[in-house]
Amino acid sequence: MKKAVLITGAAGGIGTALSNAYQNAGWFVIGTSRKTPENIDELNAFIACDLLMLASDDLARDEFVNAVLEVLYTNKAELHSLVNNAALQVLGGADDLTAKQFENSFAVNTLAPFRLTQAFLTNLETTKGSVVNIGTVHAQSTKKGFVAYATTKTAMHGLTRALAVDLGGRVRVNCLAPAATATPMLMAGFAGREQSFEKLAESHPIGRVANPAEVAKAAVFLSSNDASFITGSTLYCDGGVLSRLHDPE
Numbered sequence: 001m002k003k004a005v006l007i008t009g010a011a012g013g014i015g016t017a018l019s020n021a022y023q024n025a026g027w028f029v030i031g032t033s034r035k036t037p038e039n040i041d042e043l044n045a046f047i048a049c050d051l052l053m054l055a056s057d058d059l060a061r062d063e064f065v066n067a068v069l070e071v072l073y074t075n076k077a078e079l080h081s082l083v084n085n086a087a088l089q090v091l092g093g094a095d096d097l098t099a100k101q102f103e104n105s106f107a108v109n110t111l112a113p114f115r116l117t118q119a120f121l122t123n124l125e126t127t128k129g130s131v132v133n134i135g136t137v138h139a140q141s142t143k144k145g146f147v148a149y150a151t152t153k154t155a156m157h158g159l160t161r162a163l164a165v166d167l168g169g170r171v172r173v174n175c176l177a178p179a180a181t182a183t184p185m186l187m188a189g190f191a192g193r194e195q196s197f198e199k200l201a202e203s204h205p206i207g208r209v210a211n212p213a214e215v216a217k218a219a220v221f222l223s224s225n226d227a228s229f230i231t232g233s234t235l236y237c238d239g240g241v242l243s244r245l246h247d248p249e
C-alpha cells in the first residue's frame with residue numbers, strides 16, 4: 001500500500017513546497033484548495049474543497065471525505081498524515097475587523113483543521129499516522145493589524161496540544177510554526193522595496209527568511225516515524241526570530 005498524505009492549501013507557496021517534499025520522500029500526495037492549482041500535474045491527486053464550507057456544513061465535509069477515500073482506494077493508498085496548511089489571513093484590528101472576518105478566520109484556521117482531523121481519525125489511527133498543523137510565529141509574537149490571524153492561529157496551536165492529549169497514542173498531533181517564508185506572494189509584496197526586505201531578513205538572527213523547501217522538510221520529519229515520540233509539540237522554524245529581544249535603538 002502507498003503511504004498517502006492529505007495537504008490542504010496545496011496550491012499555495014508553502015503548499016507547493018510541501019507537496020514536492022512529501023513526494024520526494026516517497027509519499028502519495030493528495031492536495032486540496034479551492035482553485036485548481038497551477039502545479040496540479042505535480043500532485044498525485046487533487047480534490048477541490050472550500051474549507052469555509054467544510055467547517056460548518058456536514059454535507060460538504062462528507063462529500064470531500066468520500067472523494068478522498070475514493071482516491072485512496074483507487075490508488076491502493078492509506079492515509080498516514082494530514083497536513084492542515086491552508087489559512088485565511090485577514091488584516092484588521094480593533095478599529096475595523098468585522099465579526100464575519102473573525103468568524104471566517106476561525107473557520108478556516110482552526111475549525112476546519114479540527115473537522116478534518118475528526119473525519120480522518122479512523123484512517124490515521126489504523127496507520128498509526130499523524131496530523132501536522134501549520135501554525136505561525138504570530139501565535140507567540142504578532143504585530144498591528146493581525147488580530148484575527150494571530151488569534152485563530154494561536155487557537156490552532158492550542159488545538160494541537162489539546163488533540164495530542166485527547167488522542168494520546170492513537171494519532172500524533174504536532175504543529176510546525178514558520179516565520180516569514182520566501183513564497184512568491186511574500187516576495188511580490190516586497191517588489192521595489194528591497195531595503196525593507198533586507199531589514200526583514202536581518203531581523204532574523206540567522207540573517208535571512210526561510211525558504212519554503214526548508215519549512216516543508218520539517219513537516220515531512222514530523223509526519224515520519226523518526227518523530228515517533230513527538231506529539232503535542234510546536235516546532236518553530238523561525239530562524240531564531242522569536243528568541244530575539246528587540247530593544248529600541
Ligand SMILES: NC(=O)c1ccc[n+]([C@@H]2O[C@H](COP(=O)([O-])OP(=O)(O)OC[C@H]3O[C@@H](n4cnc5c(N)ncnc54)[C@H](OP(=O)(O)O)[C@@H]3O)[C@@H](O)[C@H]2O)c1
Pocket residue numbers: 008009010011012013014015032033034035036049050051052084085086087088108134135136137177178179180181182183185186
Ligand atoms: N508564507 C509565510 O511567510 C508564512 C509564515 C508563517 C506561517 N505561514 C503559514 O503557512 C501556511 C501556508 O501559507 P502560504 O504563505 O503558502 O499561503 P498562500 O500562498 O496564501 O496559500 C494558502 C493556501 O490556502 C488555500 N486556501 C485559502 N483559503 C481556503 C479555503 N477557504 N478553502 C480551501 N483552501 C483555502 C489557498 O488556495 P485557494 O485560494 O485556491 O483556496 C492556498 O492554496 C499558512 O497556514 C500560513 O499561516 C506562512
